Amino acid sequence: GEMGVGGIQGIDGKQGEKGEQGSKGEKGDLGPAGMMGPSGPKGAAGSKGGRGAPGKKGSRGAKGARGDTTKVLRSAFSAGLSKPFPPPNVPIRFDKILYNDQEDYNPSTGKFNCSVPGAYVFSYHLTVRGRPARVSLVARSRKVAKARETLYGQEIDQASFLTVLKLSAGDQVWLEVARDWNGVYVSAEDDSVFTGFLLYPD
Template sequence: MTGHLHIWTLLCLPGLLGQLLPKERDHQVVKIQQALLESVRTPILSLTESIVQNQLDQCNATVSLLETKIREIEMRFAELETRKKDIKIAFYTFISFETAADILIFDRVVLNEGDAYNNSTGVFTCPVNGTYKFTWSVQIQNTDWGHVLVDFKLNGSTKGFTITFGPKEHTSTNTVILRLKGGDRIWLQKRSVTHIRIAAYETSFAGHFLYD
């Protein structure tokens, strides 16, 4: 309706102005132009303010969402740091007597934080993902010439070994550092033995969690 009124005003303007004196006519022209400009300027300003406010609202919503995500990430990092400090996995064991089984059973447990080592089976079961360090020593009794070769097993795959030769009480030691997943199984297994017996109390197996 307002648009039609403006058009009607423009169409009738020449006839109306023609009836006025030149000076008065110029004055009326200026007034009408100002009124027309004001009638157009107000809706434009209103529309511009609405667009700007809408953009500001969207920006504020985006900033609020980003702040929430940042807080969530910070909380996750804090939880991970706390979890790392709380993880305590370590064991130290030795053999009190040698069995006929291929897997070495380290039956005497000095330390077993986290209860990941089973002294009935000789198997360490990884409780959480992470990097672990394992060390073992194999000493032989003072017997005839011979040797004992012991493999370090991860889920049945050899990741390291020691070989100890006789006839004197020699000792072999090795260390392995591995990235493990929860549920991985570690043990020591005799691969080859000739005329040799493993010395009790001097043959040991140890491991501990390093970091996530």
């Protein structure tokens, strides 16, 4: 005979048992950035870095103060003898000028004239021949140093002397020999020289 009319839907059945775990799904998209976390503790100091490149040249500094322009005081001479056996008891005229830029030494008189007060060095180097020599260094018309050279049978010898004197402006200094003791000698091969110079001014 004919199919009957459909019946009423039955009630839901009981929940089935838990199924097996499915396979791992694909990686999802990157989520949004999270909020900034709190600052961490201060780290330990790092090792010293390498030397940096040289900096740029700085600007020119301000002009310095003017330096001391005090004039340097000078006085010096050196002169040789041109004739042997000078006359005694008068200034020996060392007339062969070796140095006399300040012209404090007068070769015509044989006298040094002090123009700069201070301490001076005076020296002589003399050739002595044929007769002995007694030489005096005279300052302010007073014999301040005396020396003699006796040949003791030698034909020729040398005499040298050096001292320091304190002089005032206008003081004069010279050398002289004694009577019968004037064996100071010069020749083409032998010199006799008188020298003086300012050591330091007052």
